[in-house]
Amino acid sequence: MMKKDRRSFIKNLGIAGATAAILPSTLTAETKHVNLLNRGELFGEAKPLKIALIGAGGMGSADTNTALRHKNIELVAVCDLYDGRLDDARNKWGSDLFLTKDYQDVLKRSDIDAVIIGTPDFWHKKISVDALNAGKHVYCEKPMVHSVDEGHEIIKAWKKSGKIYMVGSQGMSSLGNEKAKELLAAGAIGELNYAEGFWARNSALGAWQYPIPNDASTQTVDWKEYLSITKDRPFDPLRFFRWRNYLDYGTGMAGDLFVHLFSSLHFITNSIGPNRISSTGGLRHWKDGREVPDVQLGMFDYPETKEHPGFNLSLRCNFVDGTSGGTFLKLVGSKGSMDVAWNSLTLKRNAGGESDDPFLAEKAKEGSSRADRKKMVAPLETVYNAQSGYKGAHYDHFANFFTAIRENGSVAEDPVFGFRAAAPALLCNESYRKNEFIGWDPKKMKKV
Structure with missing residues (x-):
């Protein structure tokens, strides 16, 4: 409702x-009739949902903060390739979080319903497909893909999975x-x-x-994993x-x-x-x-x-x-x-x-x-x-995502x-x- x-x-x-x-x-x-998609919150007690964040930079963290404004949403895990962001996640969202640099560790957890993907663009397709194949609902930051060649692969994985996939162009829901x-x-x-x-x-x-953090180095950043799907560089x-x-x-x-x-x-x-x-x-x-x-x-x-x-x-x-x-x-x-x-x-x-x-x-x-008689205008x-x-477009975008998961419905911005x-x-x-x-x-x- x-x-x-x-x-x-x-x-x-x-x-x-x-x-x-x-x-x-x-x-x-x-x-003409206009069919506006459901971005509203449910009245009464909503089904609890457990989420994880993959990519805890500026946008991923902002998305997570917005998601947690909704009722019955629990952040379970955070993945990032930089130690400083994992430390920040613990300080912001609780010491009991599961923290990792390997997103596959997140996807293997059976207690996670949905993941937020806030990584750089070139990781969107791979993590999206892996998450859908692992049975997770996905909220992926825009743009959905790094190249046009990747789009149909995500669409295929989404249709096969039966899960909800929402792209994060939040202003669309304004x-x-x-x-x-x-x-x-x-x-x-x-x-x-x-x-x-x-x-x-x-x-x-x-x-x-x-x-750029003062401690940025190969000791605090998993540089090898970051480049694992693209060109190797120092x-x-x-x-x-x-x-x-x-x-x-x-x-x-x-x-x-x-x-x-x-x-x-x-x-x-x-x-x-x-x-x-x-x-x-x-x-x-x-x-x-x-x-x-x-x-x-x-x-x-x-x-x-x-x-x-x-x-x-x-x-x-x-x-x-x-x-x-x-x-x-x-x-x-x-x-x-x-x-x-x-x-x-x-x-x-x-x-x-x-x-x-x-x-x-x-x-x-x-x-x-002759002058025409004046009219009402x-x-x-x-x-x-x-x-x-x-509460804003970002809030409503996530409302659409969570409502679709709970009601097995649809979202405004599917793949x-x-x-x-x-x-x-x-x-x-x-x-x-x-x-x-x-x-x-x-x-x-x-x-x-």
């Missing part, structure tokens, strides 16, 4: 009255996205024709300049602690951030993805030996489907942004637009094509001998804000959805390197 306030919004209308927020009747005829999905289906912005997303950062940590703490900067381990700006925007867009529009992909960018500031750009742009063609008209998408990411930073997703249609954030949404509707261009104003007067801008007490969000993001990197358009079949999930 869903809590009643899960999808409730307060409408902040500025000078407009509350009654003016109702969409015009012309839109109601276009309203109230902002739910409201955008409802409004788009109601025709609030008319026919979608364009979307854009932007992610800006302006700090060293945000640009992946993560701190120990380099940058490649372990700042792994996002290197293509052997990470997926660049596109895999880290574009994938979030794809996930939200696909949820809102019911899209399965673009069929043409291009990307450009460059290394403009963080010239620290990294192999990936710190400014990246992507452009995508979405073909017409039964779910939506054809439209175009542009994405941009900037790690040298001198403004306040931030992120947004905008959907533009024939009658208006939506600026979508996790906790809010701004709906903007046009007034029938009026313009402040003096030439167009004069042309509009031609053929009219709806507000041109409506702002929706999440109610006070909203098929997750792969369709990850693949166009990863193909941005290929387009950037090759300086060419990339063809993609979003239905078959294969390169063209």
Whole structure:
């Protein structure tokens, strides 16, 4: 059962009255049924679930903290290749934790229901498949895969296992996205024709300049195991602690951030993805030996489907942004637009094509001998804000995961959805390197 306030919004209308927020009747005829997946908590006592964390860095630890906010969730084990993170895990979550550097030790335990995978990207596929084959439910951080060649292997293992697999693009489960999905289906912005997303950062940590521990060495890091599925190299703490900067381990700006925007867009529009992909960018500031750009742009063609008209998408990411930073997703249609954030949404509707261009104003007067009688008009801008007490998209994403496990249900971001969000993001990197358009079949999930 869903809590009643899960999808409730307060409408902040500025000078407009509350009654003016109702969409015009012309839109109601276009309203389609919207099936929003269950991300709510169960009332009453929930079945206890025991979880383990594999990869206890920043995101893995944040995921675990969010998971433990839910009732009847117990952390049993933590795996990481760095001693310092295992020590931190004991201090944060209890001295009785099972700690190990070998994730197979975690998968062998019969008392663990689900694992959170917070490792570098290049380990996602192997640990995911091994965990599913071991009968564990899986919550894997995005992107689901390190390369598009890995996607179908995870999907196959998931279908065979009968377990729940959730990809961690947590913002997808936000109230902002739910409201955008409802409004788009109601025709609030008319026919979608364009979307854009932007992610800006302006700090060293945000640009992946993560701190290097003073004790980083082969004595505290299992470097041999870290590289066991990729190219062997001498120990380099940058490649372990700042792994996002290197293509052997990470997926660049596109895999880290574009994938979030794809996930939200696909949820809102019911899209399965673009069929043409291009990307450009460059290394403009963080010239620290990294192999990936710190400014990246992507452009995508979405073909017409039964779910939506054809439209175009542009994405941009900037790690040298001198403004306040931030992120947004905008959907533009024939009658208006939506600026979508996790906790809010701004709906903007046009007034029938009026313009402040003096030439167009004069042309509009031609053929009219008298002024038309004035009419009642709806507000041109409506702002929706999440109610006070909203626990956030990360919390609700895990609620969907745990509820699906307990009810043998489904999740919002299963491996098929997750792969369709990850693949166009990863193909941005290929387009950037090759300086060419990339063809993609979003239905078959294969390169063209």
